[in-house]
Amino acid sequence: MTAAPRILVIDDERQIHRFLGPALEAAGYAVARAESGAEGLRLAANSAPDLVLLDLGLPDLDGQDVLRRLRDFSAVPVIVLSARDREAEKIAALDNGADDYVEKPFALGELLARLRAALRRQTTAGGEAGVIRAGDVEIDLARHEVRRNGAVLPLARREFALLALLARHDGRVLTHRQLLVALWGPAHAEDINYLRVAIWQLRRKLRPGNVIVNEPGVGYRLRSPPG
DSSP states (O other): OOOOOEEEEEOSOHHHHHHHHHHHHHTTOEEEEESSHHHHHHHHHHHOOSEEEEESBOSSSBHHHHHHHHHTTOOOOEEEEESOOOHHHHHHHHHTTOSEEEESSOOHHHHHHHHHHHHHHHHTTTSOOSEEEETTEEEETTTTEEEETTEEOOOOHHHHHHHHHHHHTTTOOEEHHHHHHHHHOGGGTTOHHHHHHHHHHHHHHHOSSOOEEEETTTEEEEOOOOO
């Protein structure tokens, strides 16, 4: 029998724990809780959770510091839960290693969907998937082909590289800077117009259906399949 995935919730709001604990357990997860950054780091190191839900507003450490320290010893998926809705906070969290960012208050259904997507990515991280599907689009990483309804789409080399990068992080938001550095190099880390033009050209070829989701002011992600 497969063990239930272990979720560590690091949040100092007791009402969040009272709400999330039973909801996560009802969805089939085992839940551990921490009410401070130091306690969360200790549990993450000692119990090796499968995913961490991290609040940024902790009483002892800023959540961004917790995230940086966590990344020193663990690649566990991290979804940030925070009432901080500033774009700079989202970008910093993603650049510091978060896999996703959900604003408080949040809908439970959306959080569970993002949690499932993060766990799927972790499950397949040991080896690159051959074909990733988003809507009616198939990204064949092995053949370097993109197909829609069986027909191969004529993508330029960088267009495929952009779509493949989003596909490898299926459902995870990649910041403008992450995409620019990966595809154009560090010298173009701030040249956001390069990325906007590439996204526009790629979307035009992928129509109908928008499988590339814009996170305003932050970056882009590939639309995750349901489940």
